[in-house]
Amino acid sequence: MDNKLGFELGSLVLSQIDSPDRPARTTFSLLDREWDLLPEVFPPYTDPGPGLFASWVPYEKGSRFLEMGCGAGIAAVLAAQRGCERVVATDINPAAVANTRRNAARHGVAGQVTALAGDLFDALDAAEVLDIVFWNTPFIEAPEDRPYGPQIERAVFDPGYALQRRFFCDVGPHLAADGRIYLGTSEAMGNPAKMLRAAADAGFGGRRYRSESVELPAVDLGDSPEVKAHTNERGTVDMDFTMYEFQRR
Numbered sequence: 001m002d003n004k005l006g007f008e009l010g011s012l013v014l015s016q017i018d019s020p021d022r023p024a025r026t027t028f029s030l031l032d033r034e035w036d037l038l039p040e041v042f043p044p045y046t047d048p049g050p051g052l053f054a055s056w057v058p059y060e061k062g063s064r065f066l067e068m069g070c071g072a073g074i075a076a077v078l079a080a081q082r083g084c085e086r087v088v089a090t091d092i093n094p095a096a097v098a099n100t101r102r103n104a105a106r107h108g109v110a111g112q113v114t115a116l117a118g119d120l121f122d123a124l125d126a127a128e129v130l131d132i133v134f135w136n137t138p139f140i141e142a143p144e145d146r147p148y149g150p151q152i153e154r155a156v157f158d159p160g161y162a163l164q165r166r167f168f169c170d171v172g173p174h175l176a177a178d179g180r181i182y183l184g185t186s187e188a189m190g191n192p193a194k195m196l197r198a199a200a201d202a203g204f205g206g207r208r209y210r211s212e213s214v215e216l217p218a219v220d221l222g223d224s225p226e227v228k229a230h231t232n233e234r235g236t237v238d239m240d241f242t243m244y245e246f247q248r249r
């Protein structure tokens with residue numbers, strides 16, 4: 001595990017999601033729309049990543065689109081609304097699949113979004129081929145031997161980045177010859193170097209596609225030594241949300 005700051009911030013986000021002080025919300029606003037949120041599903045409003053990533057994906061009219069790890073299903077709904085011909089969404093968390101179906105119905109695209117529960121590509125038909133695959137990855141690298149606790153931890157942690165490695169090993173048969181993959185991560189909190197290595201080992205080349213820097217007030221990030229070490233003279237910690245694009249080499 002190379003990124004201690006990322007691990008601390010991931011742990012903090014999880015404790016905030018789990019906190020009894022956190023108001024229970026059943027809806028939220030993002031990208032000028034209202035969305036449903038079910039219990040146990042990653043709340044996409046807690047950090048800028050989900051909104052940024054979902055708005056950066058180059059949805060192409062007529063294309064076949066997969067949102068991996070769909071959570072509340074924001075990108076799947078946008079893909080259907082932007083005219084993707086086939087939209088599939090999948091998540092290992094059954095509550096996320098139910099949430100995506102609910103948001104597809106709320107936004108009038110229930111008939112265009114197929115949401116399936118399963119581990120990575122397991123729920124997809126063997127013949128399912130996509131032009132665009134997007135995943136806002138659980139980009140916080142956890143120690144290799146750290147077991148998952150509650151389902152929500154799968155939205156944040158990837159022990160040893162084994163999940164990212166499995167993703168690149170398994171995506172091949174489901175990606176069109178000129179298909180593209182878009183993965184959301186963070187230079188400051190994740191481990192893009194390890195992600196690029198996993199991609200390269202499976203025959204994919206990657207490049208930074210888009211990135212946005214944000215300054216987060218250190219007081220909101222707990223008082224751990226890692227956060228203190230990364231706090232600048234303005235009392236903020238520099239963060240980024242970064243999307244990589246991958247294609248076959």
Ligand SMILES: C[S@@+](CC[C@H](N)C(=O)[O-])C[C@H]1O[C@@H](n2cnc3c(N)ncnc32)[C@H](O)[C@@H]1O
Nearest residue numbers: 044050069070071091092093119120136154155
């Ligand atoms: C960072 S969250 C993103 C959720 C949503 N796309 C968003 O942007 O708000 C990562 C998602 O990946 C899902 N996930 C984790 N491991 C998975 C796996 N092995 N197969 C499918 N989905 C997985 C989690 O359940 C979670 O919903």
